[in-house]
Amino acid sequence: xxxxxxxxxxxxxxxxxxxIRKNSDGITRRAGTKIDIKHILxxxxxxxxxxxxxxxxxxxxxxxxxxxxxxxEVMGGVNPxxxxxxxxxxxxxxxxxxxxxxxxxxxxxxxxxxxxxxxHYLFEASVGGGIPIIRPLKLCLAANEISEIxxxxxxTTNYILxxxxxxxxxxxxxxxxxxxxxYAEKNPSADIDGIxxxxxxxxxxxxxxxxxxxxTKIPVTGIRNVTLTDVEYAKKSGCVIKLCxxxxxxxxxxxxxxxxxxxxxxxxxLASVDGVFNAILVKGNAVGDALFYGRGAGKLPTASAVxxxxxxxxxxxxxxxxxxxxxxxxxxxxxxxxxxxxxxARVKADDKESVKAEIEKIFDGAQIIDAEDGEIGFVTDExxxxxxxxxxxxxxxxxxxxxxxxS
Amino acid sequence: xxxxxxxxxxxxxxxxxxxIRKNSDGITRRAGTKIDIKHILxxxxxxxxxxxxxxxxxxxxxxxxxxxxxxxEVMGGVNPxxxxxxxxxxxxxxxxxxxxxxxxxxxxxxxxxxxxxxxHYLFEASVGGGIPIIRPLKLCLAANEISEIxxxxxxTTNYILxxxxxxxxxxxxxxxxxxxxxYAEKNPSADIDGIxxxxxxxxxxxxxxxxxxxxTKIPVTGIRNVTLTDVEYAKKSGCVIKLCxxxxxxxxxxxxxxxxxxxxxxxxxLASVDGVFNAILVKGNAVGDALFYGRGAGKLPTASAVxxxxxxxxxxxxxxxxxxxxxxxxxxxxxxxxxxxxxxARVKADDKESVKAEIEKIFDGAQIIDAEDGEIGFVTDExxxxxxxxxxxxxxxxxxxxxxxxS
Numbered sequence: 001x002x003x004x005x006x007x008x009x010x011x012x013x014x015x016x017x018x019x020i021r022k023n024s025d026g027i028t029r030r031a032g033t034k035i036d037i038k039h040i041l042x043x044x045x046x047x048x049x050x051x052x053x054x055x056x057x058x059x060x061x062x063x064x065x066x067x068x069x070x071x072x073e074v075m076g077g078v079n080p081x082x083x084x085x086x087x088x089x090x091x092x093x094x095x096x097x098x099x100x101x102x103x104x105x106x107x108x109x110x111x112x113x114x115x116x117x118x119x120h121y122l123f124e125a126s127v128g129g130g131i132p133i134i135r136p137l138k139l140c141l142a143a144n145e146i147s148e149i150x151x152x153x154x155x156t157t158n159y160i161l162x163x164x165x166x167x168x169x170x171x172x173x174x175x176x177x178x179x180x181x182x183y184a185e186k187n188p189s190a191d192i193d194g195i196x197x198x199x200x201x202x203x204x205x206x207x208x209x210x211x212x213x214x215x216t217k218i219p220v221t222g223i224r225n226v227t228l229t230d231v232e233y234a235k236k237s238g239c240v241i242k243l244c245x246x247x248x249x250x251x252x253x254x255x256x257x258x259x260x261x262x263x264x265x266x267x268x269x270l271a272s273v274d275g276v277f278n279a280i281l282v283k284g285n286a287v288g289d290a291l292f293y294g295r296g297a298g299k300l301p302t303a304s305a306v307x308x309x310x311x312x313x314x315x316x317x318x319x320x321x322x323x324x325x326x327x328x329x330x331x332x333x334x335x336x337x338x339x340x341x342x343x344x345a346r347v348k349a350d351d352k353e354s355v356k357a358e359i360e361k362i363f364d365g366a367q368i369i370d371a372e373d374g375e376i377g378f379v380t381d382e383x384x385x386x387x388x389x390x391x392x393x394x395x396x397x398x399x400x401x402x403x404x405x406x407s
Numbered sequence: 408x409x410x411x412x413x414x415x416x417x418x419x420x421x422x423x424x425x426x427i428r429k430n431s432d433g434i435t436r437r438a439g440t441k442i443d444i445k446h447i448l449x450x451x452x453x454x455x456x457x458x459x460x461x462x463x464x465x466x467x468x469x470x471x472x473x474x475x476x477x478x479x480e481v482m483g484g485v486n487p488x489x490x491x492x493x494x495x496x497x498x499x500x501x502x503x504x505x506x507x508x509x510x511x512x513x514x515x516x517x518x519x520x521x522x523x524x525x526x527h528y529l530f531e532a533s534v535g536g537g538i539p540i541i542r543p544l545k546l547c548l549a550a551n552e553i554s555e556i557x558x559x560x561x562x563t564t565n566y567i568l569x570x571x572x573x574x575x576x577x578x579x580x581x582x583x584x585x586x587x588x589x590y591a592e593k594n595p596s597a598d599i600d601g602i603x604x605x606x607x608x609x610x611x612x613x614x615x616x617x618x619x620x621x622x623t624k625i626p627v628t629g630i631r632n633v634t635l636t637d638v639e640y641a642k643k644s645g646c647v648i649k650l651c652x653x654x655x656x657x658x659x660x661x662x663x664x665x666x667x668x669x670x671x672x673x674x675x676x677l678a679s680v681d682g683v684f685n686a687i688l689v690k691g692n693a694v695g696d697a698l699f700y701g702r703g704a705g706k707l708p709t710a711s712a713v714x715x716x717x718x719x720x721x722x723x724x725x726x727x728x729x730x731x732x733x734x735x736x737x738x739x740x741x742x743x744x745x746x747x748x749x750x751x752a753r754v755k756a757d758d759k760e761s762v763k764a765e766i767e768k769i770f771d772g773a774q775i776i777d778a779e780d781g782e783i784g785f786v787t788d789e790x791x792x793x794x795x796x797x798x799x800x801x802x803x804x805x806x807x808x809x810x811x812x813x814s
Binding site for chain 1: 718
């Protein structure tokens with residue numbers, strides 16, 4: 001018997017309750033013991049809930065209950081989740097969370113605290129919703145040195161971009177559709193400005209390389225300025241535009257990490273990831289490319305990941321090794337101007353032929369894409385962001401938009 | 408320190424050696440202990456190997472070495488791998504394998520033997536090469552009731568079909584190309600007749616449903632008879648032809664399991680899995696669709712999966728719970744004539760208009776595909792294999808080919 005308490009009875013919390021009740025027999029069989037919900041913490045009233053006796057507003061009821069060995073923190077946000085998590089770990093209770101904001105911000109400290117108290121701090125649900133990715137990175141790919149990870153980590157922006165690509169919807173209309181369907185919040189900033197995605201790539205990077213990466217130091221560009229014309233250029237260059245989180249180990253020991261809308265080549269397995277789906281492509285030196293795909297959000301998928309962590313704790317007995325994130329400070333991130341990539345740019349061009357000639361002179365090997373009146377698009381060879389900027393200055397034309405192009 | 412012995416120094420065995428040597432630091436860090444290769448068993452001489460002192464031809468050297476706690480069986484085939492595995496488990500040594508033939512044939516017994524001796528029998532590498540799929544099914548999706556699994560489980564046949572789809576190569580030429588590239592054996596039967604794929608779907612089915620499924624009882628159709636005209640019909644109906652292994656839980660408690668070339672709709676995430684890549688799509692009642700994609704074979708990808716199992720054993724300490732495959736006999740498989748699916752058929756039709764009318768009368772709701780002279784193709788609604796056969800008999804035309812159509 002493993003007693004658990006659920007902190008927060010919102011979308012994910014009620015999903016965790018539902019999955020544990022619905023799949024009770026199978027969960028007991030696979031965990032080797034029964035998972036018993038002892039308490040649910042929420043400030044709201046749930047008087048008509050069939051198990052209303054489980055609800056409490058007092059966190060001490062949970063901390064002092066010696067039958068509770070796992071606290072499921074699915075409140076979201078930093079406060080009071082941070083305090084609650086610390087108190088649980090110090091009370092030698094394992095914590096399972098879906099809270100990417102908290103893991104990205106305080107994961108390093110909380111993992112250490114879990115390790116010191118010989119309990120678990122697990123967060124499979126914090127990245128990729130129901131997609132198994134945290135545990136595969138820790139366990140299944142443990143024989144590999146990871147060289148890079150590229151992920152479509154936010155379902156809302158992927159839905160919006162897919163609407164633009166497949167249905168010719170404008171950004172504005174696609175966002176409205178996403179809001180109507182409940183995929184996007186009224187204030188969609190966390191999604192479309194890349195804030196959600198950057199937390200997730202920070203967590204994946206920290207896990208893959210064992211070094212804590214501060215998500216607030218990672219360069220991030222959202223999708224606000226992507227237009228249907230950009231989408232059209234991408235198509236003409238054999239690509240689709242996706243909001244990607246990316247990290248890569250460099251030879252100098254630093255990490256190149258960013259979130260940005262990218263041109264993704266049609267032959268990449270990421271190119272066909274449409275709608276609200278997420279996918280994470282991991283490159284390891286033994287496995288080659290491995291891709292993990294599924295629903296990146298939603299009540300039951302996220303609950304599926306949370307409950308899998310609870311089952312892992314139930315199975316692990318005394319064995320509580322946590323991943324260690326060495327805090328090496330901000331210096332671990334390579335300056336973004338040294339980031340190497342192919343680039344796409346659209347520039348104003350009244351006289352197309354002469355601008356083409358200039359582009360071909362300055363950007364040796366560039367692929368010209370002629371899609372619109374009065375402008376020219378082109379894809380460069382690989383170069384640093386700084387070289388790209390210098391060459392654009394040399395070209396000296398009005399820039400309409402630029403994108404990274406994945407190889 | 409975990410001492411291991413490698414049985415068989417072929418492609419996979421030498422890959423395991425290479426991965427452990429190359430990624431030694433990271434593996435030690437993630438396993439929490441050093442993985443030490445104590446012996447390599449092979450009947451051949453390796454006198455010029457830099458660590459030739461590791462080689463032995465005598466299995467007793469390994470069984471009697473108390474420093475060896477994990478035996479890595481990567482010999483392939485049933486004999487002597489079966490005997491060697493049993494002797495290792497009875498000597499209380501854990502066994503890790505990539506041997507799908509052995510797991511499919513004797514997995515039930517070997518898991519039981521491992522459990523009785525409180526050691527592990529792990530086989531991540533037996534399905535999907537380097538793709539993490541066995542551990543995700545056991546752990547990450549443990550909160551779910553799995554309803555179905557569909558996989559592209561054989562890279563050789565997927566390479567051949569991709570050549571036919573994308574390069575208009577005939578089956579014969581595509582097979583020759585696969586042989587030239589080393590993807591297919593001189594005698595390609597195990598791949599193209601579906602023998603390899605059926606072992607893998609048997610293992611996945613047993614694991615997902617906890618009930619042992621005998622791979623020799625699963626209906627299997629290979630790709631030998633797939634033609635470029637079939638490929639063309641698939642395209643016209645918005646599909647691609649893939650060799651799929653499929654299992655599904657039925658309401659009557661039985662399992663519908665098969666391997667067959669299928670029409671896979673373009674919008675399925677399996678449709679874009681090309682070349683030698685494999686992918687496995689799992690449907691769970693909480694997670695929805697989850698897809699795992701990567702290299703299904705090859706020296707280092709397979710070694711990556713083998714070594715991840717060794718690391719799991721190193722981390723697990725005394726904790727040795729094995730999955731249990733209940734042996735419920737052959738009755739667990741539903742009779743294939745009750746299998747429900749959409750179907751595609753090509754029939755001879757000298758007088759197309761009258762045959763179309765007959766098809767539309769007999770197969771209410773069928774989608775007609777007119778692609779070739781003197782014949783008609785059509786896709787039916789969902790029906791049992793038996794109903795499909797009865798209706799084809801009623802239509803009473805010469806049948807050129809039939810395929811299952813995935814929904």
